[in-house]
Amino acid sequence: MEHHRLFSLLSLLLLPLVVDARFNPLLRLPSDGENQSGGTNWAILIAGSKGYRNYRHQADVCHAYQVLKSGGLKDENIIVFMYDDIAYNNLNPKRGVIINHPGGKNVYDGVPKDYVGDDVNAYNFIGVLLGDKSLVRGGSGKVVSSGPEDHIFIFYSDHGGPGVLSMPQSPHIFADDFLKLLNRKHELGSYKSMVIYIEACESGSIFEGLLPENINIYATTAANSVESSWSTYCPGISPGVPLEYRTCLGDLYSVSWLEDSETHDLTLESLNEQYERVRARTSNQDTYEYGSHAMRYGDLVLGEEKASLYIGSIQSNKNSTFIEGNLLLSTPGIVNQRDADLIYYWHKFHGSPDGSSEKLIAEKELHEFMSHRMHVDKSINHIGKLLIGSENDAKVLNEVRPKGMPLVDDWACLKSMVRTFETYCGSLSTYGLKHMYLFANICNVGTKVETMAKVSAEVCNQFPSNIWSSLQGGFSA
Template sequence: MKAVTLLLCTLLPFFSSVLCQEELHWVLLVAGSNGYYNYRHQADICHAYHVVRSHGIPDERIVVMMYDDIANNEENPVPGNIINRPEGPNVYQGVPKDYTGKEVTPDIFLKVLTGDSEGVKAVLGRDGKVIKSGPNDRVFVNFADHGAPGFLAFPTDMLKAQDLHKAIKSMHKNKQYKQMVFYVEACESGSMFDNLLESDINVFATTAANPDESSYACYYDDKRQTYLGDVYSVMWMEDSDKENLKSETLQSQFKIVKSETNTSHVMEYGDLSLGKLKVADFQGNYTKSSLLFTPDRKMHPTADAVPSEDVALEILKRKVATASGDAGIRHRAALHGLLKKKEQTQEFFKNVVGLVTESHLYSYLIAAPLKFSDFSCYTESIRLIREMCPGMNLVQNDYGLRQLRVLANLCESQVQSETIWAAIGKVSYESNFCYA
């Protein structure tokens, strides 16, 4: 078919401007966190850059968003270096820094995804690279973030599932892609697409977790004292590093990653028929991979995997176990502070439940599967917590993000929205934790 199209375009250039347009690959890579303990997210995204770059996608069609506070962080014992597996290569080298620091926001992400260069310039006061894809182009989007039901966390804000869905629908309406694929690494990442992403708009998505569970970090490094990667992300990239992407299909890669990721349930959404397409159609069709990134697995990624929300806790526990003197005292104090914040966060949500229904229902609400029917009560509840309880620092509070399931399930119950919002206000006002 491609040969016939090429012949028609050569002999009859007026045949069809759309038909004769070259198919292009576009890639958007996003690390939605900051802080050294979140090392793994930027490591994942830097590695993903080398996957698509080594398979032939040029920098002008790759957009990278990451806070860029890890490679030269004072805690990094190897300045200018980020690795994504034990004893692995430096994945930071050569990565474009298209959007960094405070530019890494949901608003900028959506503008970049939808090709809104004027919108980017209006917000940032400068030109910025965006996805300028057209009706014949394929788009690959990879997130590595924290998540919560219906949200992906950015350093200072949260991306709503319905806003992402709105952007995808707009791109489809405006013919900004031929097919588009999302790979999303985050806790409860399935909730970004479950019952939202249609099967008839040429979008295929896979996620690290279903709508009800955590994703997992892996590859703890004693020297760097942090986790180097996330299980799902490591699995798909190590597969892409070694496979011939021109022969492997998206569905084949999904099945491999799902099988190896036994820490969470890897999911797929949208137009599952796109699974028959080759991975090369989205990650690049150059067959000669860089030897630098050829997998050399020293251990299986799940060997030391921990739930994402427990990463900071596990790091501090390891530091306490190995440190002495002043360093040991500092680490024990930090661990005590983290455990206290975890307890206070949980107590906040328990108190909200106690004001609107039976207290013992908290255990059910934190564990019950969730199906959204209306986001309005839930999103307003989150806005109120962020406004009225700044001490929780919700976007940066991994335990707080896990607790949001309580609010989501309350909002889907028979409890009136106003009753929930009043309870949030009362608990916030009475809690010293909210103003710490």
């Protein structure tokens, strides 16, 4: 099964070193993208979703490519994962064009198509980061063939949940597997330092209590381990977004670091300074009236390094200095990441001509989406009460572990619980990933998988027969 393949692949990360990239020049690609420290700058950009309703994630990634390319990184050192079903989608009002800001430029122009469609998956991401072409299937075959003096930047934009990052092809990437991958990369000695930016709900849970401080990795996330991230530039909410787009154009954390990179000399700005600007904008200037808590993890000393060491710096911004008034724009209108789909389906329905077949289809899609959300919420709440007891379920199953502790003690248990639920109750989908806390806490109190299976079968004697609940795409774990 697919999840066994992923587990087997990741188990290889723990094997003793067979080859050290520092002493094997075949693992390096020739490049003139050298940074001032003598190494090469590498970047992996990942949009972990598909479908026009998720326009914003591919827009974030395409925009990131433009920023890095303008900042001096070479195409041979930038690896892009994106499903590539947005630019020429029939719903796109500007075919062949993707924008990440109302009235913004076409960020799709020139973007490398390294891994598209079904090649955007966890297995290829593993092979790409490790620099191992034998692990890659499909796509351009480009990998991060880095050496001990190189710097790596990873940007991921998509849906997520406690302890998990979504991918368009199952299985998703769970935090323990991601950390095994990062540790393996460190063991290979094939980078000097690494910076990771993650846009996803509960993205802090990917690193909370898991990312060591001694493997030269600095990570920032759009949200802490218990809250959603936020979409922005949405029709009907953000000024200037044409209603015909029907979907959000970007994500708040993502557009904040991208717009900061476009307006400042990153040779003068540290990673910490960029983080502080992004954190302020993502939190609505520290009011938290809406927005989320951007977070930092790992080797925080790396935060003192200049952002240009990883992102490059746009030449036209040279010598632009920071002044108090030179801040990012105020926080635009935003939407909870998990409700952005509702924006899309709502505008698709209301924007369709009355009496048309298009409107009937849009109405059906909206109904199916809402039915799936209600089914997932209702099923999980019912299962929780049966497993824990109605008197204590709210406290136990919604419990948040203290800061510095990982989501769950037994990650294999968590994945088994997710598979068991989906076997009987249908797919969680990206919406249902928010319930990972329940599955984790079920494991943390010692519930057996057999018990979970029995209760799930009792609660879900049937589930909606639509694309959201369908397991055609495979299990989440």
